[in-house]
Amino acid sequence: HEVLLGKESKEDLTDKIDSYLTHPIFGILFFFLIMALVFMLTFTIGDYISGYLETLIEMFNDAIHNFLLQIHVSDWLISLVCDGIISGVGGIITFLPNITILFIALAFLEDSGYMARVAYVMNGIMGKLGLSGRAFIPMVLGFGCTVPAIMASRTLESMKDRRRVMLITPFMSCSAKLPTYILLSGMFFQEHAMWVAYSMYLIGILVALAVAFISSKIEKAKEYKPLLIELPIYKMPSLHTVYVYVWEKVKDFLQKAGTTIFIASIVLWVLLNFGIHGYSSDISSSFAAMIGKTITPVLVPVGLGFWQIAVALLAGISAKEVVVSSLGVLFGISDLNSVSAEGGMQQALLMIGFNSLNAYCMMLFVLLYIPCFASLATIKKESGSSLYMWKAAAFQLAIAWLITFIFYQIARIFWV
Template structure:
């Protein structure tokens, strides 16, 4: 029977830790070139050298003195007895920022290995690292790796297993920085600090598994340690002592760098030239908006071209299925259900797959290139004026892909109040599920400029989120200040594997949704539109759906959406935003709604009931702002820990969507 052990991967955000974890496990986890992605630990398992190894990818952290939820998750795991070996993943191209966490981990006195990642960048920049000397100074194995090219993986795992099997592994025996003498510990502080540490160690000897670490954390005013040992009559904590410990750590790190860095780093001229514009408050935002406009131009131009072929395939499939069913003498109502209900609903959504795939590819390139970190950085000043940390923009950017992980990413925020505010405003970002709605209505009513009609919704979504964050700030009695700490990585060519994993994960999710939620919604909607109190009917205007829609259509009259078909489509869209499109196809009995013929047929039917271009824009606007999908609502409930907060968020989003859309329609009606 193989022996089991647990290896924890820990490191700063953006050090390539998750990429390294993926290289071992093959897991299709989210990988991005900016902080805040991994907000909960991920696990995988491999078998190696007679061991069953549980690998745990911990949230990125700069320090063990926890403030955010992600840092708390990491610290709690490391302090438990679950971890057998720690693999500290450090960005070798930015060693100075990585070694602070390394020193803290060494002070935990647990078996560990230091993995120097991104060695390819080190070589490219002409940096010479004396890895053997670094290992001697720190007293732990130091292994060079390049995670994205899968270099050094076997050596790293072998070193971790050796640390686990060596009974003396936790007794690090570092060399003195300027001699070959064995040191008792890696870092010895000034005599005054060491006296304070010794006094605290003595008092905590019987209650702490690592009294020296507990003493250091007490002097650092660590919240968890302060809460745990506040009744033990320990020395008064002071800012001066805390600063001395931090400064002495960094002085020691600088001495290490002077010892092990033999080459001079070449500056990254490309990054510097781009950042001269990208990091400017005004031009950085202009650049971001231009880039996103380019993304949507590609989404519409290339996506629509490919969609044309998908439409042809679905048209052939529909005709083929219809012919087969007729030849089998299938009942008319069943043919109608399959062809006009299921295939029209699901097939209509699948025609948008090329557009959505193009969007995902573009977002993956922006993330993995290092650009999205700059977006969060330039938004920091704006977010601070709104009473939020610059970190709050990270969930908002994630919201372009999907609202569910975006809401989960709110865990990266330090304050519970900030997390809840971000949960309220993140759904206003245009997730990929809203894109089919934009494509359909923009294509029907704004055929000359569909991209700009859709792009305006993305800009409005960002603007509304920021405006509402500012308004909500004024309801807070006290706004906490948490400065943004974010690494700006060098620009790099995106990894094809990373982009592929990201895009496939999103496309797979879209296809699963089409095969489950949208499939089920199409059947249910067909039943409600083809049955009435009298039974089966082909006149959907007397169906259950029509009666329900007419009963509530008055609510949306001020918004320009007081049509029973629109009411039914919007209610169905709460299950998933794509269902709005599939519902429109079923309600107006249009096969292949995204095709030219389908759009033209639906356009004529909408115009016949008085639904024009202004109504279409208000429809897109309402879909942007109203209640997010059920999965997002469930995530809000889980992350906030409150059903009451979820219901309040629903009421808030309905109020905002109704109010804004009404204003736009009423003002627009004066000019149209």
């Protein structure tokens, strides 16, 4: 027989902690502070480990390049392997430490019993938006990945509520958007990089809540009754549970790097190196440039009027990590997370007239625009409607354009 000892003292401690963490005002402040701490760890420790990973990828790329030269492989094939595949996949792999730390932190918060408190604390705010506090759980899960977050909307009673949660969950910053924030904030905002990236998480939450509020007014959703939720006793997270959770997420990320990002990198390389007249080293006459230049006019009012950025954003619909790997392929830079590569990328971007304001607008647009293919497929499955999926995608694209447009037009006046 197993005997549970010290339960009363644990319950007393839980009650003491909860007097702060479930407080209507302090509880929300603590939530944002905890997320800021998670961010700081993601940036500081993640960047430190990434440094070693970058060196390995750089050495690997050089070794492959030299080997292909020695066996006299044609230039286009060397370019495909080194500038296309290794730049695309390798560029995104360098962000693996940052993403792993984010998942470890989320697993700790989940298993310690804190996430249930977040739903409880947010119940008052969510109730005024015509949603249950339970609806905040999918939103918090959205920090990890939008797919399981959308699936978590099943806990809501009516399909109407579930659809509203499906509509707002993709506005949360999933881990796939993190590489874009790390890259652009690191290049253009140096010592303020962490806070710039953190602002994306806050903006995502605010936009999601604002959309929920407006839709509740349009649909005349009734205010919700108090939430009944069991708050478990705080406990030290199980290392095995954390390991399983993190390994599943890292495995998904590596599978994505090996499939979606791999294929996207090859497709993008082909579009960049082939034009109407066949293979060409002049990117400006490539198919990618033609596609990018067609979309560019729509992106000019939001501060993203560069065909290279248009191509990266378009490629990012397959998976959000592809935005960064596309930039690597577009500018021929493999280990995007290293200081030298960031310098090279920054110079390349500055040369096309892309500055810190454009960088912030791009982060904002990536935060809010169409979710990835996997998320769209999940929205279709969970809502039981292809039409709803297309409506949700169009709505998110419109919101991204509108908010980035307003920000860019106002910020232009003050931006130094």
